Amino acid sequence: MLQYLALSAILFAIGIFGVLTRRNAVGILMSLELMFNAANINLVVFNRFVGPDNLTGQIFALFVVVVAAAEAVVGLAIVLLLYRNWRGIDIDRINIMKW
Amino acid sequence: MLEYAYLIPLYPLLAFVLIIFFTRWKERLSSAIAILLVLLAFVHSVFVLVAMLGRHGAPVELSTPFIDHLIIKLELGMWIDALTAVMLLVVTIVSSCVQIYSLGYMHNDPRWSRYFAYLSLFTFSMLGLVIANNFFMIFIFWELVGLTSYLLIGFWFEKKTASDAGKKAFITTRIGDLGFIVGILILTFYVGTLNYQEIFEKVTSGTLSGGILAAAGIFIFCGAIGKSAQFPLHVWLPDAMEGPTPVSALIHAATMVAAGVYLVARAMTLFAGSATASMVVAVIGLITSFLAASIALTQNDIKRILAYSTVSQLGYMIMALGLYGVDYAHGHHSAGYVAGTFHLMTHAFFKALLFLGAGSVIHAVHTNDINDMGGLSRKMKTTTITFFIASLSIAGIFPLSGFWSKDEIVASTAGHPVFMVVTLLIAFMTAFYMFRLCFLTFTGEPRDKERFEHAHESPKSMTGPLTVLAFLSVFAGWVGLPWLHRGFSSFVYHDQVHHAGPHYILMIISTMVAVSGIGLAYTIYYKKVISADALARRFKVLYKLSFNKWYFDEIYDAIIIRPILGSTRVLWWFDANVVDGLVNLIGWLTVKWADLKMWFDRYIIDGTVNGLGYLCMAGSWMVKFIQSGSVQFYTLVVIGGAIGAVLYRVTEVGFYFYLIGLIIVALLSLLVKMTRPDRVGTEPNIEG
Numbered sequence: 001m002l003q004y005l006a007l008s009a010i011l012f013a014i015g016i017f018g019v020l021t022r023r024n025a026v027g028i029l030m031s032l033e034l035m036f037n038a039a040n041i042n043l044v045v046f047n048r049f050v051g052p053d054n055l056t057g058q059i060f061a062l063f064v065v066v067v068a069a070a071e072a073v074v075g076l077a078i079v080l081l082l083y084r085n086w087r088g089i090d091i092d093r094i095n096i097m098k099w
Numbered sequence: 100m101l102e103y104a105y106l107i108p109l110y111p112l113l114a115f116v117l118i119i120f121f122t123r124w125k126e127r128l129s130s131a132i133a134i135l136l137v138l139l140a141f142v143h144s145v146f147v148l149v150a151m152l153g154r155h156g157a158p159v160e161l162s163t164p165f166i167d168h169l170i171i172k173l174e175l176g177m178w179i180d181a182l183t184a185v186m187l188l189v190v191t192i193v194s195s196c197v198q199i200y201s202l203g204y205m206h207n208d209p210r211w212s213r214y215f216a217y218l219s220l221f222t223f224s225m226l227g228l229v230i231a232n233n234f235f236m237i238f239i240f241w242e243l244v245g246l247t248s249y250l251l252i253g254f255w256f257e258k259k260t261a262s263d264a265g266k267k268a269f270i271t272t273r274i275g276d277l278g279f280i281v282g283i284l285i286l287t288f289y290v291g292t293l294n295y296q297e298i299f300e301k302v303t304s305g306t307l308s309g310g311i312l313a314a315a316g317i318f319i320f321c322g323a324i325g326k327s328a329q330f331p332l333h334v335w336l337p338d339a340m341e342g343p344t345p346v347s348a349l350i351h352a353a354t355m356v357a358a359g360v361y362l363v364a365r366a367m368t369l370f371a372g373s374a375t376a377s378m379v380v381a382v383i384g385l386i387t388s389f390l391a392a393s394i395a396l397t398q399n400d401i402k403r404i405l406a407y408s409t410v411s412q413l414g415y416m417i418m419a420l421g422l423y424g425v426d427y428a429h430g431h432h433s434a435g436y437v438a439g440t441f442h443l444m445t446h447a448f449f450k451a452l453l454f455l456g457a458g459s460v461i462h463a464v465h466t467n468d469i470n471d472m473g474g475l476s477r478k479m480k481t482t483t484i485t486f487f488i489a490s491l492s493i494a495g496i497f498p499l500s501g502f503w504s505k506d507e508i509v510a511s512t513a514g515h516p517v518f519m520v521v522t523l524l525i526a527f528m529t530a531f532y533m534f535r536l537c538f539l540t541f542t543g544e545p546r547d548k549e550r551f552e553h554a555h556e557s558p559k560s561m562t563g564p565l566t567v568l569a570f571l572s573v574f575a576g577w578v579g580l581p582w583l584h585r586g587f588s589s590f591v592y593h594d595q596v597h598h599a600g601p602h603y604i605l606m607i608i609s610t611m612v613a614v615s616g617i618g619l620a621y622t623i624y625y626k627k628v629i630s631a632d633a634l635a636r637r638f639k640v641l642y643k644l645s646f647n648k649w650y651f652d653e654i655y656d657a658i659i660i661r662p663i664l665g666s667t668r669v670l671w672w673f674d675a676n677v678v679d680g681l682v683n684l685i686g687w688l689t690v691k692w693a694d695l696k697m698w699f700d701r702y703i704i705d706g707t708v709n710g711l712g713y714l715c716m717a718g719s720w721m722v723k724f725i726q727s728g729s730v731q732f733y734t735l736v737v738i739g740g741a742i743g744a745v746l747y748r749v750t751e752v753g754f755y756f757y758l759i760g761l762i763i764v765a766l767l768s769l770l771v772k773m774t775r776p777d778r779v780g781t782e783p784n785i786e787g
Contacts (some may be wrong), residue, residue, distance in 0.1 A: 016738060020734060020735050020738070021733070091729075091730065094730075095727065095729055097726070097728040097730075098726060098730065
């Protein structure tokens with residue numbers, strides 16, 4: 001079980017690193033997908049090793065996959081709009097929320 | 100009619116109100132209202148007199164309480180006895196004559212309506228003064244006649260001398276009125292009421308001490324001194340001649356100046372209770388009479404001669420009343436009271452006539468100076484005849500009214516030899532100056548040809564009243580003939596009837612005196628046997644004294660007016676420098692204090708408020724940099740926070756190290772950011 005959890009943790013860390021450091025908005029979305037999948041691995045692993053009798057974890061992972069797909073759609077739509085408005089998707093330039 | 104006698108003063112008041120408020124712009128109507136209502140008052144007065152004669156002078160009193168306080172009872176009321184009835188008649192007759200006369204005299208005056216309104220107001224005040232039943236009311240009307248006198252003296256106020264004369268009259272009489280009110284206050288304090296009868300009862304019952312009586316009497320007499328122009332307050336009356344002549348006739352000859360005499364007669368019981376007060380009255384009367392007569396000898400202004408004559412005659416009456424008081428206080432009756440009131444009545448008629456005659460002359464020649472007149476008898480028949488009748492009357496020639504009343508005055512000095520001699524001397528002077536005036540005005544050659552050419556007899560509205568008054572000047576005295584046993588003396592009397600009876604020797608003496616006075620005037624001014632200028636040079640000192648009115652105006656100027664002006668100048672200096680200085684200092688201090696407070700307000704109070712604002716701004720300025728706008732930074736914070744939270748749960752020490760590490764990293768990155776130019780936003784950066 002530990003190996004699985006380690007994989008999940010590594011995957012999550014890579015995702016966080018990607019989110020924090022990528023300047024490309026699409027890259028950030030991709031890193032987010034990594035974090036989702038790290039969480040999915042966790043769900044499946046715990047379902048398998050802690051309560052194998054019911055399928056709650058697996059079903060929850062499926063939910064996450066579906067929701068992540070919807071989230072990707074929204075995210076990509078935002079990125080598309082950003083590109084249209086800013087002629088680029090460099091996340092450092094998009095600072096309209098600055099004071 | 101008697102119980103409605105209080106209406107008599109109200110008719111002229113109605114006229115005044117109507118004219119002032121409604122008909123001021125309709126001049127003819129205004130004068131018609133004034134004359135009709137004063138005639139109504141006259142008719143009513145006649146009825147009152149008849150009713151009083153019917154009840155043999157038994158008095159009527161009607162009053163209503165005005166203020167009834169613990170220490171003072173004031174009331175509004177009327178007291179009608181024989182004296183009141185006679186005075187009502189005299190005032191209304193003279194007022195009617197004067198108002199009708201004014202129709203001619205005031206012809207084309209721009210303030211016509213106002214003139215008649217003032218005359219009505221005066222008539223109201225004078226009648227109210229006569230009819231009052233207490234000292235409170237008489238004082239009110241006393242002041243009202245003073246006011247109207249002021250208004251009418253200064254009626255032609257464009258003339259500086261007229262407005263000055265008005266002020267002089269008002270202020271001078273005010274001095275006397277101060278004494279009057281002090282007298283009233285003494286009575287208030289010691290008697291507690293101002294009703295005549297209640298006061299007189301207290302006096303006759305002897306509950307008041309002699310000193311109080313004397314003080315009250317003398318102070319009340321001060322009012323009479325002012326109003327009746329007695330020495331030493333006589334100086335205003337000659338100046339009051341600046342007013343229109345009919346006004347002089349009505350106010351300053353016949354009625355208002357007689358108010359002082361009326362007051363003394365009315366308060367006779369009070370004076371009779373104190374020989375001292377009565378003696379003061381008599382002496383003042385005598386001095387006044389003598390001074391005024393001596394001044395009248397040399398004056399050249401026709402109205403001023405008559406004014407001094409008025410003062411002199413008023414002095415006569417007051418002296419007679421005073422002597423009566425003295426005699427009464429010593430326990431025997433004399434003719435003084437009847438003589439004073441009788442002369443008051445006859446004098447009102449012939450003096451009004453003299454003034455109106457003088458007005459007629461002035462109307463014709465437009466000057467007051469008798470040196471510019473002469474020979475007017477050829478042009479003005481009625482005026483000349485009536486004027487001579489009045490002059491004969493005042494000189495005391497048988498059988499004109501003045502003879503009877505003057506005779507009684509001379510008779511009342513019996514037992515006071517000094518008074519008698521001076522009285523006869525005054526009678527001589529009176530005859531002399533009156534006929535000097537007559538001869539210079541009406542006879543001889545006209546001294547100013549041009550004025551003489553333009554002279555003409557006055558209109559009917561003026562000669563009519565002259566004729567009426569001339570008739571009265573002849574016959575009014577006959578009600579007091581010494582042979583009549585039920586004449587004036589048994590109608591108007593004080594305490595008990597005193598009928599003197601005829602004094603043939605006195606009559607002969609006074610007639611001789613009068614005739615010699617007239618004779619002297621005749622020889623000097625008609626025959627010109629003796630030169631008036633030579634006489635003046637011969638008795639230079641006396642002439643100068645008389646001509647300059649005994650220097651009263653100059654003396655008053657030196658001892659009263661100048662010191663007052665001087666002291667006011669000192670006070671002004673004090674006011675301008677010390678008081679104003681103090682006020683300005685306080686103002687300056689206030690301004691400075693306000694400056695201080697403003698500074699405190701601006702810098703301390705506002706500073707605190709603004710400082711708090713700046714503090715907030717500065718704080719928020721420092722904090723705002725957290726809002727970098729970078730999503731990744733926010734995420735980093737969230738994750739960093741989450742890590743911190745987990746770390747805190749696991750190992751607290753590790754959390755602190757983590758925190759310190761975070762701060763170091765933050766500071767380092769800040770340092771890097773400040774040393775490196777901001778890459779973001781400096782150039783378009785399109786990445787795939």
